[in-house]
Amino acid sequence: MAKNNNDNNDENKQNDALENVAENLKNAINELISKHTDADGTPVDVEVTVEKDSPQKEKPEGEISAKKDETEKNEKDTAAGKEEKSKKSSKKGGRQTDDPASSIITVEQMLPLKLPLVVLNGHPIFPGIFTPLMLSNPDDVKIVEDSFEANGFIGLVLAKTEDENAVASDLYDIGTVARIIKKINLPDGGVNIFVSTIKRFKIRRVLSAKNPIVVAVQYLDDEEGDTFETKALTRALISEMKEISDNNPLFSEEMRLNMVNIDNPGKIADFVASILNVEKADQQKVLEELNVRSRLEQVLVFIKKEQELLRMQKKIQNELNEKIEKNQREYFLREEMKSIQDELGIGADGEGNDYSKFKEKIEGFKFEGEVKEALESELEKFKLMDSNSSEYFVSRNYLELVCALPWNEESKENLDLAKAYKILEKDHYGLDDVKKRILEYLAVRKMKKDNKGSILILVGPPGVGKTSIGHSIANAMNKPFYRFSVGGMRDEAEIKGHRRTYIGAMPGKILQGLKITKTKSPVFMIDEVDKMGSSVQGDPASALLEVLDPEQNVSFRDSYLDLPFDVSNVFFILTANTLDSIPEPLLDRAEIIQLSGYIDQEKLEIARKYLIPKNLAKNGLAKGQVKYTKAALLRIAEEYAREAGVRNYEKCIDKIHRKIITRQLSGIPENIKTLSEVKEIVNNECDSLDGKQFNIDAKDLDTYLGKPVFDESEIKRAEIPGTCIGLAWTSMGGDTLLIEAISFPDSKGGLVLTGQMGDVMKESSQIAFNYVKQYAIEHKIKPQSWFDQNVIHLHIPEGATPKDGPSAGITMAVTFMSLLTGRVVKSDVAMTGELDLTGSVMAIGGLREKTVAAKRNGVKTIFIPKSNERDLEEIPEIVKTGIKFIPVKKAFEVFQQVFQPEKIVQEKSDYGF
Numbered sequence: 001m002a003k004n005n006n007d008n009n010d011e012n013k014q015n016d017a018l019e020n021v022a023e024n025l026k027n028a029i030n031e032l033i034s035k036h037t038d039a040d041g042t043p044v045d046v047e048v049t050v051e052k053d054s055p056q057k058e059k060p061e062g063e064i065s066a067k068k069d070e071t072e073k074n075e076k077d078t079a080a081g082k083e084e085k086s087k088k089s090s091k092k093g094g095r096q097t098d099d100p101a102s103s104i105i106t107v108e109q110m111l112p113l114k115l116p117l118v119v120l121n122g123h124p125i126f127p128g129i130f131t132p133l134m135l136s137n138p139d140d141v142k143i144v145e146d147s148f149e150a151n152g153f154i155g156l157v158l159a160k161t162e163d164e165n166a167v168a169s170d171l172y173d174i175g176t177v178a179r180i181i182k183k184i185n186l187p188d189g190g191v192n193i194f195v196s197t198i199k200r201f202k203i204r205r206v207l208s209a210k211n212p213i214v215v216a217v218q219y220l221d222d223e224e225g226d227t228f229e230t231k232a233l234t235r236a237l238i239s240e241m242k243e244i245s246d247n248n249p250l251f252s253e254e255m256r257l258n259m260v261n262i263d264n265p266g267k268i269a270d271f272v273a274s275i276l277n278v279e280k281a282d283q284q285k286v287l288e289e290l291n292v293r294s295r296l297e298q299v300l301v302f303i304k305k306e307q308e309l310l311r312m313q314k315k316i317q318n319e320l321n322e323k324i325e326k327n328q329r330e331y332f333l334r335e336e337m338k339s340i341q342d343e344l345g346i347g348a349d350g351e352g353n354d355y356s357k358f359k360e361k362i363e364g365f366k367f368e369g370e371v372k373e374a375l376e377s378e379l380e381k382f383k384l385m386d387s388n389s390s391e392y393f394v395s396r397n398y399l400e401l402v403c404a405l406p407w408n409e410e411s412k413e414n415l416d417l418a419k420a421y422k423i424l425e426k427d428h429y430g431l432d433d434v435k436k437r438i439l440e441y442l443a444v445r446k447m448k449k450d451n452k453g454s455i456l457i458l459v460g461p462p463g464v465g466k467t468s469i470g471h472s473i474a475n476a477m478n479k480p481f482y483r484f485s486v487g488g489m490r491d492e493a494e495i496k497g498h499r500r501t502y503i504g505a506m507p508g509k510i511l512q513g514l515k516i517t518k519t520k521s522p523v524f525m526i527d528e529v530d531k532m533g534s535s536v537q538g539d540p541a542s543a544l545l546e547v548l549d550p551e552q553n554v555s556f557r558d559s560y561l562d563l564p565f566d567v568s569n570v571f572f573i574l575t576a577n578t579l580d581s582i583p584e585p586l587l588d589r590a591e592i593i594q595l596s597g598y599i600d601q602e603k604l605e606i607a608r609k610y611l612i613p614k615n616l617a618k619n620g621l622a623k624g625q626v627k628y629t630k631a632a633l634l635r636i637a638e639e640y641a642r643e644a645g646v647r648n649y650e651k652c653i654d655k656i657h658r659k660i661i662t663r664q665l666s667g668i669p670e671n672i673k674t675l676s677e678v679k680e681i682v683n684n685e686c687d688s689l690d691g692k693q694f695n696i697d698a699k700d701l702d703t704y705l706g707k708p709v710f711d712e713s714e715i716k717r718a719e720i721p722g723t724c725i726g727l728a729w730t731s732m733g734g735d736t737l738l739i740e741a742i743s744f745p746d747s748k749g750g751l752v753l754t755g756q757m758g759d760v761m762k763e764s765s766q767i768a769f770n771y772v773k774q775y776a777i778e779h780k781i782k783p784q785s786w787f788d789q790n791v792i793h794l795h796i797p798e799g800a801t802p803k804d805g806p807s808a809g810i811t812m813a814v815t816f817m818s819l820l821t822g823r824v825v826k827s828d829v830a831m832t833g834e835l836d837l838t839g840s841v842m843a844i845g846g847l848r849e850k851t852v853a854a855k856r857n858g859v860k861t862i863f864i865p866k867s868n869e870r871d872l873e874e875i876p877e878i879v880k881t882g883i884k885f886i887p888v889k890k891a892f893e894v895f896q897q898v899f900q901p902e903k904i905v906q907e908k909s910d911y912g913f
Contacts, residue, residue: 108199108219111177115155115201116143117213119166123280124158124287126270127176127197128262136190137164139211144183144191146212152180155201155217158284168209174288177201177219200287222266223291233296234265240303241272244310266292269299278302331388354396355383361403371563375402390503398500401507401561404515410569411479411519415446420476427472428465429606432876433593434458438473441571453521453571455548457529457587459579460595461730461849463645466575470525473573480517484509487528492538495547497560507560510547510567521569529586530576541583548572548589578730596848597644597734599855599879600637607633611650619657621689626657631698639708640701642856644734644849656696656704664689716857717827722819724898726811727832727854727862729846734853736830739796739811741819746791755796758804765794768812768835771891775839776820792816807844809835810863813891814898823899830854831863831894839891843867848875855883862886863894 118133118140125131135141147154157175159166178195185191201217208214224230262268273286273295282302289295362375382399385392420442424435434456441454458466467483474481486494497508506512513524532540546552547567555564574590576582598606607628616623641649696704716738718724726737751769753762769792776782794812810833818825832850833841843865854862866887872880888894 110151111199111219112151112153113216114207115153115177115215115217116147117155117157117171117175117215118143119171119213120156120158121162121164123274124172124284125156125176125178125195125197126274126287127199128264128267128270129197129274130181130194131197132192132194134186134190134192136186136188138189141189141191143212144180144193148180148183148193154178154180154195155215156195156197157203158280158287165211168203168206168213168215171203171213172284172288173203174220174284175201175203176287177217200290220290230265230293230296233293233300234268237268237272237296237300237303240300240307244303244306265296269295273299273302276302276306327388334387354399355379358382358399358403362399365407367407374563375399394500394503394505398560401511401515402563405511405561405565406514406518406520407565409519410521411517413442413445413478413521415442417442417446423476424472427475428469429609430598430602430876431465431469431595434469434473434595437591437593438476442477452550453569455550455572455574455590457574457576457579457582457590457592458595459576459592461577461597461644463643463647464595464597465645466595467525467527470523470573470575473571474523477523477571479571480519480522481525482513482517482522483525483527484513485527486540486544487531488533489540490533490535490537492540492543493559495540495543497558499559500562505560508558510556511558511561511565514565514567514570520566521571523571523573525573525575527575528577529574530578530581541586545583545585545589548586550589594848596879597852598646599852600634601878603637603641603646603649604630604633606646607636607649607653611646611653615650615653615657619654619661621657621661625689625692626660626694626696628696629698632696632701635698635701635708636705638856639710640705642710644852652705656701659704660694661689664692718818718825718829719827721822721824722815724811724815724818724825725830725857725859726808727830727850728805728807729849734846734849734851736853736857736859737796737808737811739794739808739815741792741794741815743790743792743819745789747789748791749788750791752791752793753795754793755798757796760806761804761808764806764809764834765812767837768809769794769816771835771837771839772813772816772820775817781820792819806834806842807832807846809833810841810891810894814894817895818899821899825898826861826900828858828860829863829898830857830859830861831898833863833865833868833888835891841865841888841891841894847871848879851875851879851883855879860884863888863898865889 118135135144143154154177155175156178157171159170160172161170163170176197177199178197180193181196182194183191184193200220202220203215204218205216206213207216262271269286269292273283276299282298286295286298289298359379362379367375378395378399382392382395385395417439421435421439424438428435437456458469460466470483471481489495493508495508495510497511498505507515510524513522514520526544529541529544534541547556550568553567553570556567557564572590579587579592612626612628613623616626636649636652640652701708716725716736718738722741722743724739726739728735728737751766753765757765773787777784777787794815810831813835814825814831817823832844832847834844835841847864847868848871851862860882861884863886866889869885869887872885886897
């Protein structure tokens with residue numbers, strides 16, 4: 001029993017000795033680490049353990065005691081060494097701590113608080129990634145060299161812009177700290193580095209704003225949230241990424257393994273965000289997100305978008321594969337079919353293929369020279385083309401146009417002059433100049449047996465029958481009619497065609513019209529030639545020059561056809577409202593025929609013969625069912641439709657017929673005006689108007705057309721001194737202008753002009769003023785002092801309407817003279833003519849239109865320039881009836897005759913008139 005107790009005591013002593021030895025060994029190892037670990041190196045955590053149960057050789061008690069004393073001494077030396085090492089470490093920028101255990105430090109504890117930055121332009125780099133970086137910018141290379149020689153740490157920050165020389169203000173605040181593991185110098189001066197990214201940081205302060213950019217940083221830690229939700233999001237992310245990696249060959253097996261082996265949710269989110277094809281701004285948002293759960297949710301959204309993109313890509317790929325397979329199969333079948341057809345000598349339709357048809361038609365035209373060579377070459381190319389190619393259809397459309405054009409066909413003309421005259425008279429009232437020109441053309445054709453066409457330009461206000469006369473001309477000549485408008489056209493390809501360099505090219509309007517009419521000698525009407533524009537696509541007016549030039553249109557070359565085609569047999573009729581905007585070379589190629597407006601008597605005849613019968617049929621009324629008195633038709637012309645043409649006149653007739661039908665069928669009384677009253681009786685209707693007769697008198701027009709648009713009292717009159725009536729010509733026809741002038745005291749003197757006058761009219765007013773001023777001073781009507789102390793204001797009413805032209809000079813001079821003398825111009829007098837500084841009255845244009853306007857406004861006497869006396873012969877007698885024309889050479893002659901007699905003459909005035 002005693003022996004056993006002694007054995008136990010010995011065993012306890014041995015265990016105590018072993019614990020002392022283990023403690024001494026651990027202290028010795030710590031001392032070695034503190035002595036030999038470099039401050040720039042990575043420290044290694046060392047843990048020493050000694051197993052108590054390992055067999056130990058029993059030592060004498062005295063030896064153990066000596067060893068214990070030695071161990072206590074070593075512990076004191078080790079503690080002193082640790083304290084000294086800790087002080088050195090804190091001086092080098094490391095984190096200082098009083099805990100003895102902190103002598104074993106990790107990489108994160110070695111991160112510096114100041115970092116040089118390498119600016120990224122592509123995408124941000126996330127922590128926990130080992131990646132290469134290739135740098136060519138000399139500033140970046142220098143940063144890498146300096147950092148590699150120091151501690152090896154650099155900051156990677158994304159730039160907000162693509163500028164390579166970005167400054168600190170151009171960078172995002174959040175970046176990633178990385179350690180350079182390896183550096184390889186490149187031959188071009190650049191450097192390729194391999195970095196290991198460690199942790200996020202935030203820029204606290206910029207120490208150097210330009211390269212090299214150095215900043216003070218604060219390192220950021222992930223914010224862990226609900227562990228259960230984070231795990232669920234992590235599993236979902238890994239599962240979704242597996243689906244993407246399985247369908248995308250760009251994801252390598254190494255990426256899949258790395259993703260599975262990462263156990264930190266935040267690092268998984270960073271890794272996935274780094275390999276997804278996401279915009280750099282979105283990746284930066286992920287980098288800036290510290291909450292792990294929110295970061296996982298963001299990355300999951302990007303994964304879903306990538307999955308949708310992959311599914312769409314896969315769908316498109318499958319569709320393309322199906323089309324390719326189908327096209328290949330069809331190609332082989334067609335080739336096999338071609339071989340069979342070649343063996344049998346037949347085409348795809350059993351009679352002959354497209355090539356044979358085109359060749360047969362083209363040979364039938366018997367072309368020669370350039371046309372023959374070009375078409376034979378085109379046929380050979382067409383024969384060798386694959387019918388599935390786009391060029392095949394371009395060539396096919398071209399050959400179809402060639403075969404459809406009337407290369408040799410000409411229409412049979414009507415050269416019976418009597419028949420042509422009857423057709424023209426039946427369709428239009430008046431327009432004698434046009435009718436005479438058509439009869440002259442037919443007479444020459446009958447005499448010469450020539451098929452050459454002609455070119456006419458019909459110029460006149462809207463509504464006078466320019467377009468409709470084209471149909472009558474075609475009917476009279478027994479030719480096909482084709483019309484197109486060039487108003488607002490800005491592309492010359494509309495006239496000459498598009499070049500055959502792309503799918504969808506088309507020939508121009510000229511060839512299209514010839515293809516439709518199927519004859520070389522149709523009647524072409526080109527409407528609104530005065531309203532063509534120009535742009536970067538060209539000038540259509542210039543393109544028309546070749547078409548209308550008799551010397552060039554024998555071989556007109558359309559850009560699409562690119563072959564000469566003879567269009568000299570086409571009878572061209574152009575229409576315009578004015579000649580001012582038509583290029584002079586274009587006018588030289590055509591014969592100009594002016595169409596003036598209609599007077600009231602002409603409108604009355606047009607309404608009886610054409611407008612009323614046409615509109616009765618249009619509204620379903622029988623011929624003669626509505627009858628108008630002469631007074632009613634004249635009142636419509638005078639008070640409701642006073643314009644040069646008859647469009648508004650026709651609208652008035654149509655309105656009357658509509659109201660007659662509506663009131664008869666619905667039973668609405670004439671005095672009903674409100675909508676509610678109409679609704680109460682609208683069901684009281686009859687079946688038709690058969691057998692009923694309606695008579696329209698002048699007094700009935702107020703019921704059907706309302707109050708007159710033009711009241712007799714609104715006719716312009718010169719009723720006070722300083723007013724005068726002038727005649728003007730516009731694109732809408734002739735018109736009358738009331739010119740007004742007043743004077744008022746002003747020390748500056750001079751002339752004031754208002755009424756939107758153009759430059760030409762302003763010059764005319766200044767010339768008239770200076771002439772009258774000189775005349776007034778010379779004849780002592782007004783002294784020079786009066787002109788120095790008074791301002792004369794000249795105005796042309798309707799100020800919102802622009803006015804210009806060289807025919808108002810004499811009217812302005814009479815206005816000034818009326819103002820200065822206080823005499824009133826005769827009420828039924830108007831005038832037109834330009835004035836020079838010597839007082840001569842110069843010639844003007846548009847006398848016919850101006851005369852029509854004067855007749856509509858009740859003018860009885862018109863002063864015209866002496867040089868325009870020859871133009872009176874061109875004005876129809878029906879227009880000149882009731883108007884006295886007074887030709888004058890000098891303004892003085894107008895002054896003598898234009899004023900009303902003075903009622904009271906206190907003393908004789910030496911005006912000279």
